[in-house]
Each structure stands twice: as C-alpha cells, then as structure tokens.
Amino acid sequence: MVQPHHTTGVIPSLAMITADSLPDDIATLKALVLAGQAALADAEIARLTAESKARNLEAEVRARTLLIEQMKFTIAKLKHEQYGQSSERSSVLEQLELELADIEEDASEAEAEARLAAERAKARNIEVHAFERQRPARRQLPEHLPRERVVHPAPANRPCCGGDRLRKIGEDVTETLELVPRQWKVIQHVREKFSCRACEAISQPPAPFHPIARGRAGSRLLAHVLFAKYGLHLPLNRQSTTYAHEGIALDVSTLADWVGAAAATLRPLVVEIQLHVLATERIHADDTTAPVLAKGKTRTGRL
Numbered sequence: 001m002v003q004p005h006h007t008t009g010v011i012p013s014l015a016m017i018t019a020d021s022l023p024d025d026i027a028t029l030k031a032l033v034l035a036g037q038a039a040l041a042d043a044e045i046a047r048l049t050a051e052s053k054a055r056n057l058e059a060e061v062r063a064r065t066l067l068i069e070q071m072k073f074t075i076a077k078l079k080h081e082q083y084g085q086s087s088e089r090s091s092v093l094e095q096l097e098l099e100l101a102d103i104e105e106d107a108s109e110a111e112a113e114a115r116l117a118a119e120r121a122k123a124r125n126i127e128v129h130a131f132e133r134q135r136p137a138r139r140q141l142p143e144h145l146p147r148e149r150v151v152h153p154a155p156a157n158r159p160c161c162g163g164d165r166l167r168k169i170g171e172d173v174t175e176t177l178e179l180v181p182r183q184w185k186v187i188q189h190v191r192e193k194f195s196c197r198a199c200e201a202i203s204q205p206p207a208p209f210h211p212i213a214r215g216r217a218g219s220r221l222l223a224h225v226l227f228a229k230y231g232l233h234l235p236l237n238r239q240s241t242t243y244a245h246e247g248i249a250l251d252v253s254t255l256a257d258w259v260g261a262a263a264a265t266l267r268p269l270v271v272e273i274q275l276h277v278l279a280t281e282r283i284h285a286d287d288t289t290a291p292v293l294a295k296g297k298t299r300t301g302r303l
Contacts, residue, residue: 050121057114068103141175184248212261222262225255233292233301
C-alpha cells in the first residue's frame with residue numbers, strides 16, 4: 001500500500017517526477033499541472049521567438065543579397081557604357097564599389113547571425129532551418145602558388161573492433177588560402193681580399209652594383225616603395241608607419257631620398273618613353289583623378 005505524501009508546500013520538479021512519486025495532495029497536483037502548462041507555454045513562446053528571429057534574419061539576408069546583385073549589375077553596366085565624362089564615371093564606380101563592399105560585409109554578418117541563431121535553437125531542441133545565401137561558384141586557387149601538405153594522422157587502431165590491419169584506400173584534400181607575412185632580411189655582400197705571394201699585390205673583386213649610389217636599399221625594396229607611392233598612391237609617411245609596425249625603422253626623409261635617387265636613375269627610361277609617346281600624330285589624354293593619402297587628410301591627385 002502506497003503511503004500518502006505529506007504536504008510541505010513545495011512543488012516537486014517536473015523532471016524529477018515519476019509514477020511512484022506523484023503527490024496525493026490535490027492542491028499540489030493542481031499546482032504541478034499549472035507548472036507543466038506554464039513550462040509548455042514558455043517552450044512554445046521560445047520556439048515562436050526563435051522562428052520569428054530566424055525568419056527576420058533570413059529576410060534581411062535575402063534583401064541584402066538582392067541589393068548586392070543589383071549593385072553588381074549597375075557597376076558592370078557603368079563599366080561598359082560610353083556616356084558622361086570618364087572622371088564622373090570613375091567617381092560613381094568607386095562609390096558603388098565601396099558601398100558594395102560594405103553591403104557584402106553586412107550580408108555575411110547577417111548570415112552568420114542567422115546560423116548562430118539556428119544553432120542556439122537546435123541546442124534547445126527547437127526545429128529551425130538555417131538559411132545560407134547563394135554564393136557564386138568558388139574559383140580554383142591559383143596553380144602557381146606553392147602547396148604545403150599537412151597530413152592529419154589516422155588512428156592506428158579501429159575504435160569499434162580494435163583491429164590494426166589498416167590499408168590506405170584514398171584521401172580527401174581540402175585547400176585553404178593562407179598568407180605568410182613578408183620577410184625582411186639583410187644581404188651581406190662579402191668581397192674577399194687576396195694577396196699575391198709573388199708580387200705582394202692585393203686583389204679583390206669589384207663592388208656589386210647598387211641601384212642607388214652608396215644606398216642601402218635593394219632593388220626589390222626600391223621597386224616596392226615606388227609602386228606603393230605611384231601605383232597605390234600611398235604616401236611615404238604611411239609607408240614609414242607600416243614598416244615601423246613590422247620592426248623596420250625607415251624615416252620619411254630616407255624614403256624620400258630613395259625615391260628621388262630612383263627617379264634620377266630611371267630618367268633615361270622616362271625620356272625614351274616620352275619620345276615614343278610624342279612621336280605619334282595624336283595624343284589622347286584626360287584629367288584622371290585619384291585619391292592620394294596625405295598626412296591627416298586625402299588629397300586629389302591627377303595622372
């Protein structure tokens with residue numbers, strides 16, 4: 001015979017209730033039923049809230065995806081059309097491309113939030129389908145890049161049977177693109193001296209060629225500084241700050257000396273290009289502008 005439970009005024013937890021532990025007190029049973037109904041109501045509210053949030057995030061991702069496609073179409077159209085001044089087209093294209101980059105970042109953020117919301121809902125046993133926006137087909141990674149194989153070792157024994165008679169039947173390769181920070185180095189040019197035992201004269205190989213007389217900059221470093229200044233419109237003070245972050249102290253005055261000396265060295269090549277261009281009957285030119293980063297501001301440069 002089951003002894004009746006004494007009423008203590010405490011409602012037992014729903015997760016701890018079994019058939020043998022049901023209270024005999026009517027008031028406790030009523031409170032237990034009400035607590036169960038409240039728990040079900042809370043679970044339903046949580047499910048509806050998660051579904052609503054997922055739908056809102058999905059709608060936001062779809063809207064941003066549509067806007068991205070529209071902006072890509074507009075950019076492609078402006079690039080092919082032949083109306084308006086070229087400088088005006090260039091400014092419109094630059095603005096659209098900047099806005100497109102911002103919108104794509106926001107779309108990726110919204111997609112990640114939708115995925116996280118779906119994972120949180122799944123952890124709470126709420127069925128919510130994650131949404132992923134359609135992406136263009138992935139391009140193959142460049143073939144000319146070196147490949148580094150990282151082989152993840154397989155277990156020596158099967159966990160199910162403990163067998164160790166394993167043989168390789170294939171492999172799956174997943175490629176990821178990685179960046180190796182650029183490496184600075186000092187090249188030491190060593191010129192050995194030799195003395196002749198017969199004539200007591202000292203011989204030594206000639207000094208190696210340097211792009212800048214008495215300069216300590218290598219040709220590749222000079223090419224990088226010049227391209228950053230004239231190709232990427234990056235002023236020397238910004239370059240000096242970047243190099244300082246990498247542990248290389250190069251003053252702006254030093255970089256300016258390098259640029260001036262390189263300009264003088266390249267002058268014969270510039271003259272040949274000028275003669276080639278001026279030899280034509282007609283010269284077509286326009287006032288092409290480009291944003292130039294200056295100290296504390298951005299100036300408008302002209303090419």
